[in-house]
Amino acid sequence: MATLPKEQDVLIDAYGPHLNRMEGLQLDTGVQPDKVVNTHCCFCGQQCGIQLKVKDNAVIGFEPWYAFPFNKGMLCPKGVKRYLQGSHPDRLVTALERDPSSDTGFRPIAYDEAIRKVAAAIERIQSTYGPNAFGVLSGASLTTEKAYLMGKFARVCLKTKYIDYNGRLCMVSAGAANKKAFGIDRAANPWSDILNAEVVVIAGSNTAECAPITTNYVWQARENGGKVIVVDPRITPIARTADVFLPVKPGRDVALFNGILQLMIENDWLDHDFIENHTVGFEAVAEHVKQWTPKRTAEVTGVAEKSIRQAAELWGQAKTSFLMHARGIEHHSHGVENCLSTINIVLASGRIGREFCAYGTVVGQGNGQGGREHGQKCDQLPGWRDIGNTAHREYIAGVWGVKPEEIPEAGVDCYEMMRKIDAGEIKGLLNICFNPKVSLPDNAFVTRALGKLEFFTVIDFFLSETAQHADIVLPGSLHEEDEGVVAQVEGRVIKINKAVDPPGDAKEDWRVIQDIAAALGRTHGMTFNTPREIFDELRVASKGGVADYFGITYEKIEANNGICWPCPSEDHPGTPRLFEPDSWNPIAKGAGPFYFPDGKARFNVAAYRPPAEDVDEEYPVILTTGRVVSQFLSGTQTRRIGPLVDQYPEPRIEIHPKLAAKYGIADGDLVTAESRRGDVTLKAQVVTTIRPDTIFIPYHWPGRKSANQLTIAAQDPVSKIPEYKVCAVRIRKA
């Protein structure tokens, strides 16, 4: 039973989070590093270039990497202090076994013994209950090589259909919408196309805090005369100087974009040639949005009609534009429709596939793009292939040296896996690069489910809140302890370079996985010696797929500061901008720019549905959640870095003075917010920069400070993304 072996505070005392600060060589100004390694930040999807200074197998600091073109040395505070995750007192340097009799709940054990115990547990569970009784949870902060290996490990070695990943909380709504509309899921344009866009639309992206260096691109567009339209229930730093600010009521984005499309049609701000020649489905969408008059749009979205008209006017009459969105519109039980409604206004404008005519989603995780391409999703095989497609199965079976029928069918999304654990269908779980106890919604349920596992093993570098539940913890590798590729926000494949060796018994994650396979005696296809060998197989596995990496090599990446996929052959330069007339497209084969056999993009009717849990008399306030600039995702790394914790030590509840006055709440007061699933008590921050019907809580913290005690596990029916961005709560002064 994977319940906590000791009380939480005992585990925290022993394994952290403790705060690491500059000390020793990190403070020594005279020290000459042994080497300076060009690599990238371990955090968000921007993947800023950074140089790590290494001395005595430890990262002792950084130097801006001015020559890397995407960020030119720029970094956010997480990037600046990222090196403090190395040489950390909490770093796991041995394997651990659950031992409630020990003072700390765990005892260190030899690595080989831990591997044997993991293999024995997998063997026992699978022979007792069948192969699908063991599941795998993975993550999109892994390199693409590791993500590929995790998919192969689950299907070929464990023969389980149950694998999914934390990109389920991140990119899947955008991915599903992109696939429906364009037939391919990737930002369509390089970020340089922001610079001279006449209009930049930022929908549901707290760009300044979650993708900070994109700010510079947006500000530069403004210097060049561009207008900025921001859609967000809060005035975030990117919205502060917006030309048009649309404070949409959480969960009403479809209505807003349908309303804008209706105004485009009414005023004939349409590119008729483009719609005629390069799209299908416009008429049905045009018919559908007739109901979205400015008046009704204003009523549903809670945005002033005048502002909606101004946004439509700017967008409708622009010659060039860049529309970007992020989790703000994607984390919804109708996240796919939200994305489709934005794509509809892009297609109606005809502004895509050209310089400064652009669309893209701002990925969240470091490998949010690459991690969703090569088979760690429950229904996907490498190269963006579909696990339900016979031809795709045959191709990958050939690469893997197995029979097509041996590849399991599609599994289920990660939250559904939790439900299957709760229902007793999944008995054992291997978890890597995922902290579901903090990051999944309604986390009281997640905790209960984890507690039911007969066997739980976690590969991690720190004892995360999820790893605290493990029977066996295997010490994996930090970002700087391994090499491999990731695809950043533009679909640019870049190279993470190894700076230091894993300490103690810790090993590169791919070695740990292969060691388990070896202990199981199932070594077929799991005997790679280097990440480069994995990458070379991945290149072949992706060949001919939509996400084609065949022409990308480590050398080519280094020589060009990254290569954008698709890149079908070694003499191909890669594809920074999709949908250009002559760009490589294996689906349309010359019929047109989009990734369908007829080469045409699809308009999709995006019907408005209210959130799964709307406010009512009992729970009258909307809760929305998100991030702060100094923390990252579930905080496993950033809650251990002293200067980042100093910057924003604990979550606060953002609340408008109007709402605060109603409950007698003053700035700094402790406030309890309660949903049907749980409650949290935090200090109030009373500000006019949030809608008065909505409160905001950042989600990086565990336990009693976790916003995900309150959130709802409602999911989009297609993408299965949870609805983090809206649920109903009530508040009171604590």
Next chain:
Amino acid sequence: MSVPAQFEFFVDPNRCIGCQSCVAACSECDTHKGHSMIHLQYVQRPISVQTVPVVCMHCDSPTCAEVCPADAIKRTDDGVVQTARKPRCIACNNCVLACPFGVPKMEVEYSLMMKCDMCYDRTSVGSKPMCASVCPSGALYYGTRQEIERARPRSEPVNQFRFGNQLITTKVNMMVPRDSGIQHIDVTAAMHEEAVNPAGMLENVFDEIG
């Protein structure tokens, strides 16, 4: 070793997003490693997310040096006002109180005034200051005047400031919008039905769109 004359420092608060990347990076500078000298503050958080970074402005006639009874603060020939010299500083706090920009910090632990020295270890050898290297919004910029004038036509660099009767000319420039207007709005200003108009805020900023 001196800071090349063609390189100038520009502060552009209009761009600041309050991320504190500069604060984090400042403590990585070799001249004061482990100590952050830059200031970053919200102007008035209850009504705005506007933040402003403050580096040393490196005055032509530094008030901090003028009021120093121990003659501990020196301005080098390249125009950089240095941290107080340890053998001379008596930690009297005069400079902290006198600086019109509020820059010097008294480090009690060392009985020493410390301040931004424009990353002298870096700038004096032709590199860029840490804060202006990492700033992800371009609110802190280090480069030539030609570069900034070309890249940011909407603003102009200003380096003269008046405090009462005192006119101060600085090495560091502030970027000032050529056509500035009120920027603070309440979310309700752009909402359907609920417009409120607290004093000092525009009912609807969007009237300004030209």
